[in-house]
Amino acid sequence: MAGQSNPDLSVFSAPEVEFLAEDEMVEIVPNIRMEALNMICGDFGPFFPQIASKVPLWLAVALKKRGKCTIRTPEWMSVERLTQVLEAERESSREFQPLPFHYVEISRLLFDHAHDDIPDLYMVRSLIEDIRDVRFHKVETGLETISGRTHAVKLKNLSAMEVNIVRPFMVRALQAFYRHDSPQMIQQPRTMGGSRPQAVDRGPRRDLRPR
Amino acid sequence: MPGYYDIDDIIMEEEPISVVFQVGAHGVGLLDPGSETNNVENGAKVDLPFWLAHELYLRQAVSISVPACFSQKTRKEIQADAACVDLRIRCPYFYELGCKIVPLVSDKSIGSFLHYAFTGRYKEILSKSHSASVVTVPKFSTRLTKEESQLFEAARSSMLAFKKWRLGGSRLEKASILGRKRKTTIPACPSTP
Numbered sequence: 001m002a003g004q005s006n007p008d009l010s011v012f013s014a015p016e017v018e019f020l021a022e023d024e025m026v027e028i029v030p031n032i033r034m035e036a037l038n039m040i041c042g043d044f045g046p047f048f049p050q051i052a053s054k055v056p057l058w059l060a061v062a063l064k065k066r067g068k069c070t071i072r073t074p075e076w077m078s079v080e081r082l083t084q085v086l087e088a089e090r091e092s093s094r095e096f097q098p099l100p101f102h103y104v105e106i107s108r109l110l111f112d113h114a115h116d117d118i119p120d121l122y123m124v125r126s127l128i129e130d131i132r133d134v135r136f137h138k139v140e141t142g143l144e145t146i147s148g149r150t151h152a153v154k155l156k157n158l159s160a161m162e163v164n165i166v167r168p169f170m171v172r173a174l175q176a177f178y179r180h181d182s183p184q185m186i187q188q189p190r191t192m193g194g195s196r197p198q199a200v201d202r203g204p205r206r207d208l209r210p211r
Numbered sequence: 212m213p214g215y216y217d218i219d220d221i222i223m224e225e226e227p228i229s230v231v232f233q234v235g236a237h238g239v240g241l242l243d244p245g246s247e248t249n250n251v252e253n254g255a256k257v258d259l260p261f262w263l264a265h266e267l268y269l270r271q272a273v274s275i276s277v278p279a280c281f282s283q284k285t286r287k288e289i290q291a292d293a294a295c296v297d298l299r300i301r302c303p304y305f306y307e308l309g310c311k312i313v314p315l316v317s318d319k320s321i322g323s324f325l326h327y328a329f330t331g332r333y334k335e336i337l338s339k340s341h342s343a344s345v346v347t348v349p350k351f352s353t354r355l356t357k358e359e360s361q362l363f364e365a366a367r368s369s370m371l372a373f374k375k376w377r378l379g380g381s382r383l384e385k386a387s388i389l390g391r392k393r394k395t396t397i398p399a400c401p402s403t404p
Contacts, residue, residue: 013372014372014373014375014376015376018376108377108379112379136341140337140338140341144334144337161373164369164373165370165373166366166369168365168366168368168369169337169340169341169362169365169366169369172361172362172365173333173337176306176358176362177329179306179310180310180322180326181326
């Protein structure tokens with residue numbers, strides 16, 4: 001994004017994706033009383049001690065750093081849910097499980113700032129690492145199969161950070177394959193029947209996920 | 212796609228191609244180091260940069276022979292193991308040159324050969340670039356052509372950026388210019404009487 005000397009590379013850098021992730025809403029339990037905050041993006045209602053309220057993640061982290069609240073872990077970040085997701089990821093070799101779009105960034109922010117609010121911290125952290133590895137491995141195996149006939153690659157349920165990592169590579173790889181596999185490069189031998197018009201062979205649809 | 216302003220395209224077109232002149236050419240003996248007079252004879256074999264060879268081919272003044280990097284020897288090596296062939300030494304612009312040569316040369320199998328080579332090496336690039344370990348990189352990346360190494364670098368830099376972000380730390384980076392200490396002593400100079 002800003003300051004990129006080579007516009008062909010990734011549009012977002014990793015901290016920028018994290019910045020975008022901070023707009024997600026989380027629940028906090030304040031331990032002080034504060035009146036309403038009126039911001040450009042919205043009003044965040046008056047805070048009463050021990051009454052949960054929903055705020056964006058950036059506000060939650062800011063309050064947490066000042067010791068004014070505790071952050072309640074999102075419900076997808078419990079050990080049971082993550083174990084389920086990990087099992088499902090390992091079983092299906094082509095599909096990705098639905099996970100929150102910014103799960104990598106949210107989990108990292110919570111680990112950094114709210115590590116005492118998460119039950120079973122080490123377990124959750126290792127589970128998320130494993131999920132990330134399995135998904136990325138799936139992306140790689142899927143990428144091995146693209147060829148010149150691939151018109152588009154469909155990756156369903158991939159998260160923001162994962163998309164950001166593969167974006168420059170995938171764009172260039174598809175461009176390179178397109179250049180090499182165009183019909184004028186691979187010139188068919190003239191012995192084929194000349195009167196039959198050559199329809200464009202679209203090839204099989206290469207989904208990384210079956211429809 | 213390469214264009215008029217693309218630097219890689221410009222450098223690639225400097226690659227020498229050996230051509231055979233179909234007509235005699237006067238006054239350009241500079242091109243042929245073996246000619247005594249200032250002319251190039253009909254049928255002389257000369258090395259020209261690609262951009263010149265292309266133009267002369269369009270005027271039907273030369274016929275282009277297949278460059279050495281697409282010879283049978285290279286093909287055999289690539290068929291043996293595509294990933295280990297050092298293409299950078301042979302021709303750093305292997306693929307681009309091949310793409311440009313295809314409409315000019317009579318050999319029709321170059322296109323599919325390029326495609327085969329690229330597919331073979333692409334798998335290696337994919338796995339090596341995303342592993343993000345510093346050890347295996349230098350040996351492998353010296354064998355890639357310019358185009359492949361751009362692909363490789365793109366993947367590797369985004370992977371490294373992600374790893375760096377994951378390790379944590381503050382989001383604000385200190386500008387590198389602040390790291391250097393300013394010299395506070397006046398450098399000694401000879402005193403002028």
